[in-house]
Amino acid sequence: MNINAFKTSIRKEFWEHKGSLVWVPAGLAVLLTVLVLWVVIAASLKIGDREYVTIESERIEFAEAGKRLAEMPMEMREKVTVGMLNGVRSPFDGLLLLVTFFYFLACMYEERKDRSIYFWRSMPISDWHSTFSKVVTGVVIYPAIVLAAAAVVHLIVMIIGTIAAWNFGVSAWDTLWAPSALPVFWFKSLIGYWAMMLWAAPILMYFLLLGAATKRPLLFAVLTPPAVMLVEKLLFDTHVFGTWLGERFRGIAAILWQDMQAMADGEPVFPNVGYSQGAELLGNGQFWLGLVIAGLLMFGSVYARKRLQEV
Numbered sequence: 001m002n003i004n005a006f007k008t009s010i011r012k013e014f015w016e017h018k019g020s021l022v023w024v025p026a027g028l029a030v031l032l033t034v035l036v037l038w039v040v041i042a043a044s045l046k047i048g049d050r051e052y053v054t055i056e057s058e059r060i061e062f063a064e065a066g067k068r069l070a071e072m073p074m075e076m077r078e079k080v081t082v083g084m085l086n087g088v089r090s091p092f093d094g095l096l097l098l099v100t101f102f103y104f105l106a107c108m109y110e111e112r113k114d115r116s117i118y119f120w121r122s123m124p125i126s127d128w129h130s131t132f133s134k135v136v137t138g139v140v141i142y143p144a145i146v147l148a149a150a151a152v153v154h155l156i157v158m159i160i161g162t163i164a165a166w167n168f169g170v171s172a173w174d175t176l177w178a179p180s181a182l183p184v185f186w187f188k189s190l191i192g193y194w195a196m197m198l199w200a201a202p203i204l205m206y207f208l209l210l211g212a213a214t215k216r217p218l219l220f221a222v223l224t225p226p227a228v229m230l231v232e233k234l235l236f237d238t239h240v241f242g243t244w245l246g247e248r249f250r251g252i253a254a255i256l257w258q259d260m261q262a263m264a265d266g267e268p269v270f271p272n273v274g275y276s277q278g279a280e281l282l283g284n285g286q287f288w289l290g291l292v293i294a295g296l297l298m299f300g301s302v303y304a305r306k307r308l309q310e311v
Contacts, residue, residue: 005125009133010141017107020099021142025149028095032088032153040160077179084161085154085185092150093256096193099146100138104204105218107134108211108301131208131302138204143193151186158182195281196255201294203248209297212304247286 014021072080108131158176165172197204210217229242281287 002129005129006133009125009129010137012130013107013133013137016110017103020103021137021145024099025092025095025146028091029149029152032091033156036153036157036160072175074179077175078181081176081180082185084157085180085182088153088157089147089150089189090257092146096143096146097252097256100142100197100200100204101207103138103142104134104207105211105221107138108208108305109214109217110211112212127302127305131212131298131305134208135205135298139197139201140194143197144190147186147190147193150189151182154182154186192255196252199251199255199281199287199290200248202290202297205294205297205301209301209304212301244286248290251286 158180161176162172165175207217207221210220214220225241225245229239229245232238232241
């Protein structure tokens with residue numbers, strides 16, 4: 001593989017889709033930061049100089065609350081802080097799914113629609129390089145960008161929490177920073193994002209193929225699955241495709257949010273990545289089958305890019 005040509009293809013993707021790949025995550029980070037600051041300022045103005053707050057007729061002294069927080073077992077502090085980090089990250093999870101799906105639908109289609117494909121094909125960059133760069137951008141690089149945007153908000157929230165801990169007279173390190181284990185949280189979040197992308201790869205590569213081969217990729221993306229399920233039901237009276245597709249989406253949800261469910265059930269935070277089958281990622285046969293299907297669809301996209309150049 002020509003590394004320089006591949007880097008050029010990656011830069012091309014960010015040049016053409018900078019809004020969705022860069023500015024949308026950054027905008028969400030700014031929006032959440034403003035929202036957090038607004039809540040903090042509003043709460044501070046409402047509380048004023050009081051040393052207590054009343055919640056559902058119960059008077060809570062700040063000093064007592066700080067003492068209780070400091071005396072919590074480490075496991076409980078971990079659940080509280082990681083729960084907060086997950087809550088901050090959850091809007092970025094939704095953004096990642098939404099933007100990635102539409103990116104793979106649009107990245108091939110738009111260069112055919114505006115005929116920029118002719119310019120890029122005149123460059124010493126093969127169709128394979130161009131297609132693979134889109135896959136790497138969406139599956140590998142974009143999740144890291146989204147997580148980086150979430151990490152900025154995490155740090156802002158932690159700084160606010162640090163100031164609050166100081167006001168309560170407790171150690172911010174013991175009550176927030178140590179239990180949160182931020183680097184570990186970010187690392188596991190990134191691994192989870194990448195695992196989710198690989199699990200969703202057949203769907204993403206199907207969208208990529210639609211963008212490379214059809215004039216109405218969004219229409220085909222919406223109508224084709226129910227049409228296939230209907231034909232399968234009429235001809236064979238089975239629902240294999242529907243079950244498989246449902247398992248894909250359940251797996252996506254499990255990877256992104258199973259740690260939150262585990263917290264709700266009182267289980268340890270961040271267990272091994274699992275799916276509804278209860279198997280780990282690498283031991284799941286459906287995972288490997290999905291990668292094979294995704295590879296075939298990606299090669300189909302390369303072929304379509306060579307043959308079907310205009311919308």
